Structures are given as structure tokens and as C-alpha cells.
Amino acid sequence: MLAVVPPPVTVRVPAKINLHLSVGDTRDDGFHELTTIFHALSLSDEVTIAATEEPGIEVHGEGAKSVPTGEDNLAWRAMKALASYAGKSEEDTRVRLVLRKGIPVAGGLAGGSADAAATLVGLSALWKLEISRDELARIAASIGSDVPFALYGGTALGTGRGEQLVPVLSRPVFHWVLAFDERGLSTPKVYGELDRLRADGDPPRVGSHAPVVEALASGDPRQLALLLGNDLQAAAVSLRPGLRRTLRAGVNAGALAGTVSGSGPTCAFLCEGAESALEVAAELAGAGVCRTVRVAHGPVPGAKVVGGEDANRPTPPPQVHA
Numbered sequence: 562m563l564a565v566v567p568p569p570v571t572v573r574v575p576a577k578i579n580l581h582l583s584v585g586d587t588r589d590d591g592f593h594e595l596t597t598i599f600h601a602l603s604l605s606d607e608v609t610i611a612a613t614e615e616p617g618i619e620v621h622g623e624g625a626k627s628v629p630t631g632e633d634n635l636a637w638r639a640m641k642a643l644a645s646y647a648g649k650s651e652e653d654t655r656v657r658l659v660l661r662k663g664i665p666v667a668g669g670l671a672g673g674s675a676d677a678a679a680t681l682v683g684l685s686a687l688w689k690l691e692i693s694r695d696e697l698a699r700i701a702a703s704i705g706s707d708v709p710f711a712l713y714g715g716t717a718l719g720t721g722r723g724e725q726l727v728p729v730l731s732r733p734v735f736h737w738v739l740a741f742d743e744r745g746l747s748t749p750k751v752y753g754e755l756d757r758l759r760a761d762g763d764p765p766r767v768g769s770h771a772p773v774v775e776a777l778a779s780g781d782p783r784q785l786a787l788l789l790g791n792d793l794q795a796a797a798v799s800l801r802p803g804l805r806r807t808l809r810a811g812v813n814a815g816a817l818a819g820t821v822s823g824s825g826p827t828c829a830f831l832c833e834g835a836e837s838a839l840e841v842a843a844e845l846a847g848a849g850v851c852r853t854v855r856v857a858h859g860p861v862p863g864a865k866v867v868g869g870e871d872a873n874r875p876t877p878p879p880q881v882h883a
């Protein structure tokens with residue numbers, strides 16, 4: 562008898578920026594203790610997962626050539642981790658992953674993590690696993706610190722190495738302009754550069770995240786603009802000094818404030834509204850300080866099935882962790 566082949570599943574997954582990123586001490590496992598506020602943006606990747614006789618990965622779109630297509634692709638690692646959790650045999654795990662990238666590679670926007678999260682959600686649907694988002698988040702954390710947030714999206718406080726999440730109330734909607742750089746930056750190198758800068762002196766640190774939480778609840782972009790902060794920014798700028806010009810150019814173009822996202826080099830500019838974001842984007846695009854610009858808004862939901870049988874299934878709300 563012929564086996565029934567399930568139809569392919571497509572998942573859309575957002576990029577993140579860090580509205581606040583406080584980097585603490587290095588832990589025994591080599592990771593830094595973080596307090597961060599993640600914010601999911603309308604810039605996204607799509608991952609299509611199909612059962613196939615020709616397993617593998619295909620990558621299209623933004624930066625596709627620099628994305629690995631073997632076992633070190635984070636989406637493939639996510640497939641392996643879920644297969645092992647679900648006790649799937651080698652034969653059951655013959656899947657083809659097609660990544661359509663809108664999120665630049667090594668941009669500080671957690672694109673690889675997003676693909677891993679999308680793969681967890683898509684495969685759960687393809688394999689019809691009864692698995693909660695919280696259980697998926699535990700598997701996600703074993704793949705990378707940013708992966709759990711991509712499952713939930715929205716706005717969330719991240720602690721630990723960034724994988725422990727609590728949702729944060731954020732009024733819709735904030736408007737952003739993103740400036741992509743010519744080349745990416747390696748996340749471990751940026752953390753290493755911060756350690757070096759701290760060993761040489763003590764670069765200023767961002768304060769408490771509490772005022773940022775209040776500004777998000779108020780929905781006032783002017784209030785939020787005063788509070789954007791990232792301890793990794795000094796390290797990213799030290800490795801890529803041109804980012805200073807980019808940050809200045811965004812504010813000169815009319816943004817309320819700019820920040821390096823995560824480990825960079827993408828700069829995110831908060832704008833007064835949708836119209837202002839379009840104006841800032843146009844002016845920044847002509848300033849010759851970055852490869853390209855995009856407008857985006859946030860917060861948006863996390864990884865979500867958009868094609869295939871489960872497309873209309875509602876996304877469960879994030880759970881509050883104690």
C-alpha cells in the first residue's frame with residue numbers, strides 16, 4: 562500500500578530587534594547573563610517543509626549565498642532536535658527545507674534563529690505532534706539563545722542567556738527603519754570585543770529595563786526613543802566604526818533615535834509614525850551609509866503556519882513563566 566504523503570507546510574517567522582540589551586557577567590558555560598527586551602518586527606523569513614525522497618536545504622533571497630546548506634544550518638539542527646525528541650526514525654525525517662530569506666544573514670536580527678523556530682513549528686504541524694509552545698521553547702533553547710523568542714514573537718523580556726521569556730505589554734504599533742550593512746558581524750566576536758573593552762576600562766552600561774517596559778505600555782514612541790540601549794553597541798561600533806555614521810545619519814534623516822540591533826551590524830531607527838518612517842527610509846537610502854534600508858513595524862506574532870492544512874489554526878498565546 563502507498564504511504565500517504567502529507568502536504569508541505571509553510572511558516573512565516575519574524576526578525577527581532579533588542580530594544581534594551583544589558584550584558585552582565587560571563588557564566589561558567591561561556592555565555593553572558595542578559596536582561597533584554599526583544600521586539601518582533603514585520604521583516605520575516607519563510608520556511609517551507611515537505612516530506613521528500615530528496616532530503617536537504619534550499620536557500621533563496623537575502624544573503625542566500627552565505628547561508629550553509631548542510632548540517633550546520635540552524636533549521637536543519639532544529640529538525641534533528643525535534644526528530645530526536647519525537648523519536649522519529651531516519652526514514653521519517655526525510656524532509657526538504659526551503660528557506661526564503663528576508664532577514665539579512667549575521668545582521669543581529671536573529672535570522673538563523675528565526676529559521677530554526679519556523680522549522681520547529683512547521684515540522685510539528687507536518688508530523689502532527691501534540692506539543693505545546695512551551696515544550697517547543699525548551700527544544701528551541703538547545704539550538705540557540707534567540708530561538709525561543711522567535712516562537713512567541715510580540716515583545717518579551719529575556720533573561721538567563723536570553724532564552725527565559727516573559728511577555729511584555731506593548732501597545733501597537735511602533736514604526737522602524739532598518740539599515741542593513743554590507744557585511745554581517747559574528748555574534749561571538751562581538752561578545753568577545755565587549756569583554757575586551759570591559760577589560761580595558763568600563764564602557765557605560767545601559768540602566769534598568771523597567772522604564773522601557775513603561776514606555777512600551779504607554780505606546781509613546783518619543784518616550785521609548787529616549788530609552789533604547791544596547792551594551793553590545795560599543796563592541797559592534799568598535800569592530801565596524803562606520804556604524805557611527807549610520808546611526809547619526811538615521812537621526813539626521815528624522816528618526817527619533819537609533820540603536821544597533823543585538824550584535825549588529827543592522828541599525829534600527831524608531832520613527833514617529835508610518836509616514837515619517839517612509840521619509841526617513843528614503844533619506845537614509847540616499848545617504849550612502851548602508852547597503853539597503855527597509856521599513857518595518859512591531860510588535861508582530863512569532864512563527865506561524867501560513868500555508869498547508871494548519872494555516873488557519875490560531876497561534877496559542879505566550880505563557881507567563883514564573
Ligand SMILES: C[C@](O)(CO)[C@H](O)COP(=O)(O)OP(=O)(O)OC[C@H]1O[C@@H](n2ccc(N)nc2=O)[C@H](O)[C@@H]1O
Nearest residue numbers: 591592593595705706707708722723748749752823824
Ligand atoms: C546578541 C543576541 O542576538 C541578543 O539577543 C543574542 O545574545 C545572540 O543569540 P544567538 O545568536 O542565539 O547566540 P547563541 O547561538 O546562543 O550563542 C552564540 C555565541 O554568542 C555568545 N553569547 C550568546 C548569548 C549570550 N547570552 N551570551 C553570549 O556570550 C557566545 O559566544 C555564544 O557562543
Ligand SMILES: Nc1ncnc2c1ncn2[C@@H]1O[C@H](COP(=O)(O)OP(=O)(O)OP(=O)(O)O)[C@@H](O)[C@H]1O
Nearest residue numbers: 634635666667668669670671672673674676707748
Ligand atoms: N538558517 C540560517 N540562516 C542564516 N544563517 C545561518 C542559518 N543557519 C546557520 N547560519 C549561520 O549562522 C550565522 C549567523 O546568522 P544569523 O543570520 O542567525 O545571525 P544574526 O542575525 O546576527 O544572529 P543573532 O542576532 O541571533 O546573533 C551565519 O553567518 C551563518 O553562517
